[in-house]
Amino acid sequence: MPRDLKRQDCLNAWFFMLPALLGLLFFVLLPFVLAVGLSFTNLRMGSPLPTEFVGITQYQRILTDTAFLHGLLNNTIFALIVVPVQTILALLLALLINQPLRGMVVFRTLFFMPVVFPLSLVAVVWVLLYAPGPQGTLNSLLEFITAGAWQPRDFLHDGAWALPAISLTSIWQGVGFQMVILLAALQSIPEELYDAAKVDGANKRQQLVFITLPQLRNALIFVVLVTTILAFRLFDQVQIMTQGGPRNSTTTVIYEAVRAAFASQQVARGAAMTVVFFTIVLLLTLLQRFLIKHEKAIE
Amino acid sequence: MRNRKLIASLFVYGFLAVIVLGFLIPIGMMVAGSLKPDERVLLEAGTLRGYLPAEMNLQNYRDVFARVPFMRYLFNSVFITSAIVVFGLLVNSLAGYALARMQWPGRDRILLVVIALMIIPLEAIAVPLFYEVTLLGWRNTYLVQIVPFIANAFSIYLFYTFFLGLPRELEEAAKIDGAGAWRIFFTIIVPNAKAVFAAVAILTFLIQWGSFLWPLMVTNNEDVRPLPLGIASFYSLPPLQWGDIFAFGVMMVAPVLLVFLVFQRWFVKGVATTGVKG
Numbered sequence: 001m002p003r004d005l006k007r008q009d010c011l012n013a014w015f016f017m018l019p020a021l022l023g024l025l026f027f028v029l030l031p032f033v034l035a036v037g038l039s040f041t042n043l044r045m046g047s048p049l050p051t052e053f054v055g056i057t058q059y060q061r062i063l064t065d066t067a068f069l070h071g072l073l074n075n076t077i078f079a080l081i082v083v084p085v086q087t088i089l090a091l092l093l094a095l096l097i098n099q100p101l102r103g104m105v106v107f108r109t110l111f112f113m114p115v116v117f118p119l120s121l122v123a124v125v126w127v128l129l130y131a132p133g134p135q136g137t138l139n140s141l142l143e144f145i146t147a148g149a150w151q152p153r154d155f156l157h158d159g160a161w162a163l164p165a166i167s168l169t170s171i172w173q174g175v176g177f178q179m180v181i182l183l184a185a186l187q188s189i190p191e192e193l194y195d196a197a198k199v200d201g202a203n204k205r206q207q208l209v210f211i212t213l214p215q216l217r218n219a220l221i222f223v224v225l226v227t228t229i230l231a232f233r234l235f236d237q238v239q240i241m242t243q244g245g246p247r248n249s250t251t252t253v254i255y256e257a258v259r260a261a262f263a264s265q266q267v268a269r270g271a272a273m274t275v276v277f278f279t280i281v282l283l284l285t286l287l288q289r290f291l292i293k294h295e296k297a298i299e
Numbered sequence: 300m301r302n303r304k305l306i307a308s309l310f311v312y313g314f315l316a317v318i319v320l321g322f323l324i325p326i327g328m329m330v331a332g333s334l335k336p337d338e339r340v341l342l343e344a345g346t347l348r349g350y351l352p353a354e355m356n357l358q359n360y361r362d363v364f365a366r367v368p369f370m371r372y373l374f375n376s377v378f379i380t381s382a383i384v385v386f387g388l389l390v391n392s393l394a395g396y397a398l399a400r401m402q403w404p405g406r407d408r409i410l411l412v413v414i415a416l417m418i419i420p421l422e423a424i425a426v427p428l429f430y431e432v433t434l435l436g437w438r439n440t441y442l443v444q445i446v447p448f449i450a451n452a453f454s455i456y457l458f459y460t461f462f463l464g465l466p467r468e469l470e471e472a473a474k475i476d477g478a479g480a481w482r483i484f485f486t487i488i489v490p491n492a493k494a495v496f497a498a499v500a501i502l503t504f505l506i507q508w509g510s511f512l513w514p515l516m517v518t519n520n521e522d523v524r525p526l527p528l529g530i531a532s533f534y535s536l537p538p539l540q541w542g543d544i545f546a547f548g549v550m551m552v553a554p555v556l557l558v559f560l561v562f563q564r565w566f567v568k569g570v571a572t573t574g575v576k577g
Contacts, residue, residue, distance in 0.1 A: 009401065009402065009403070009480065010402075010403045010404070012401070012479070012480040012481070013397045013401040013402070013403035013406070013480075014397075014403065016393040016394060016396055016397035016401065016480070016484075017393070017394050017397040017398070017409065019389075019390040019393065019394070019449075019450065020390045020391055020393065020394035020450040020455055021394065021409065021450075022450070023390065023446075023447075023449050023450025024412075024413070024416055024450045024452060026447075027424075027428065027446070027447035027448075027450065028416050028419055028424060028450075028452065029412075029416065030427075030431070031424035031427040031428040031431055032419055032423065032424050032427075034424075034427035034430070034431065035423065035424055035426065035427045038426075038427055038430070043430075045430070045433070093315075093318070096311050096314065096315055097315075099308070099311055101308050101311060101312070103312075107315050107319060108567070109560070109563060110319050110322060110323070111318075111319070111322060112566070112567065113322075113326070113556070113559070114322070114325075114326075115505070115570070116505065116552070116555050116556060116559045116566075117509075117552055118508060118509035118511070118526070118527045118530075118551070118552070119509055119511065119527075120509070120511045120527035120528070120530055120531050121527070121530050121548050121551055121552060122325070124530055124531070124534045124544060124548065125325050125328070125329050125545070125548060126325060127534075128328070128332075128340070128341065128344055128541055129324070129325060129328070129344070131341060131344055131345075134345070135341070135342060135343075135344060135345045135346075136344060136345055137324065137328065137344045137345050139345060140344075140345030140346070141345070172322065172325065177570060180567050180570045180571055181570065181571055181573065183571070184567075184571035226573075229420065233420055233422050235422070235511075235512050236511045236512065236527075239511075239512075239515070239531070240531055240534065254422045254425075254512075257422075257425075257426060258425070258426075258512070258515075258516065261425075261426040261429060261430075261516075262429070262516055267426060267427070267429075267430050270426040271426050271427055273426075274422065274423050274424070274425065274426050275423075277422060277423055278419065278420075278423040281418065281419075281420060281423065282418065285418050
């Protein structure tokens with residue numbers, strides 16, 4: 001190949017790459033580096049004092065800040081509720097919808113529908129479902145189910161119930177997303193595996209345990225990871241439904257970070273909180289990579 | 300045997316029907332509530348009457364337009380989201396193609412950077428990004444809600460994996476005919492990659508249409524605020540009138556729901572592609 005043709009190719013490639021690369025550098029990589037850098041300063045927007053390097057002071061402060069620690073704890077509890085419930089429900093729905101029965105597409109549509117609802121709208125609608133007093137939707141439903149034994153409560157203003165209430169709302173909105181991913185994974189399992197199992201006399205339950213679940217392993221790991229990360233990103237529902245209350249029982253890491261940076265202009269403090277958040281996301285991602293690699297090594 | 304099968308399938312239908320009913324409660328309440336007098340919405344929230352039509356009228360819908368600039372929010376959402384989708388498709392597909400099919404020094408290192416950036420969620424960089432755009436003087440603009448989200452590492456990765464799988468022969472013939480890289484990309488690659496363009500468009504649309512945290516941080520002016528902030532501020536605008544709020548909600552979600560129902564297969568496929576890498 002002539003030399004200037006090769007140079008032309010190379011130039012073209014850079015033109016193709018450049019717009020995206022500039023965008024990523026300015027709006028992802030630079031802010032990411034800034035997040036780490038700023039977290040070691042005392043930057044405060046609008047402050048007349050000069051910005052100084054303060055070492056790990058911000059980290060020491062946030063790790064003794066009750067609201068932030070509550071946020072970490074709440075994110076963890078939220079993940080511990082949402083991840084197993086949502087994954088099991090999504091798996092169950094995917095398995096049922098994957099049956100060769102008529103009309104399953106309709107069910108798939110209905111379960112997926114909430115995914116196209118913006119979380120802000122979902123949060124507002126669920127505030128009414130959680131309305132206090134006997135005429136609230138959930139209160140009267142529970143009263144009906146327990147034949148009158150249920151004592152109506154104000155879910156979103158009750159320290160013990162507010163976080164589970166937000167969890168239920170999130171599960172409602174998110175389960176369809178997981179279901180669709182698991183359904184696609186189910187449909188990509190080779191039919192021959194089931195044929196072979198049938199020849200060997202395996203019943204439905206054995207097929208589920210020895211073929212379906214192991215074949216779904218990577219999809220399940222992926223779905224669990226994505227949902228766990230989403231759980232640590234929790235913000236919209238909290239902002240609309242509870243503003244972190246009552247008494248910090250629903251505040252989250254991101255809610256506190258935004259409040260620090262935005263409401264009180266403490267950019268450095270907010271940055272330190274998001275660095276803690278990112279460390280959690282990174283550890284979860286590495287864990288996923290390890291689990292998937294680990295499986296490949298066994299094969 | 301046939302009987303057992305029938306019972307099993309009846310059980311599946313019954314179980315799914317019960318869950319579907321539970322799923323539809325919030326949506327049914329929103330639609331029914333949007334059509335009836337405000338004071339009855341909360342009153343009937345816990346009764347079956349809450350879902351039955353009674354004294355149906357469109358007063359709540361008229362109230363929404365009288366109380367807040369709904370059309371403005373709608374325009375902002377449509378404008379911001381479509382700008383991100385259109386520019387995003389162009390910029391990210393070009394990058395994905397360069398990484399997958401072109402020979403150039405530095406390619407492998409850039410690919411690693413893209414893959415590494417994929418795991419950084421917006422929340423991890425929101426605070427310094429907020430600081431950055433404040434310094435740029437971009438707050439309260441469309442620009443600040445569009446430009447940072449055009450280039451997207453995950454979209455690039457989806458394009459990259461798709462282009463890797465396209466047969467080489469597609470380009471070879473065109474190259475012999477003397478077509479340049481740009482012509483090959485737009486006349487040969489793009490028409491053969493509709494599935495990945497649709498998937499990326501739908502994923503980007505779903506994420507951006509619901510975007511809440513970022514516009515909340517960088518805007519305080521109704522002129523540039525999108526629908527998700529519109530519903531949140533309408534909800535906190537006294538007097539609290541549930542009928543009006545639900546009417547807002549129905550109008551906010553109806554266009555998306557319609558698009559979803561028409562292009563359902565593509566939505567489901569698009570979402571399923573995110574799991575492929577797992």
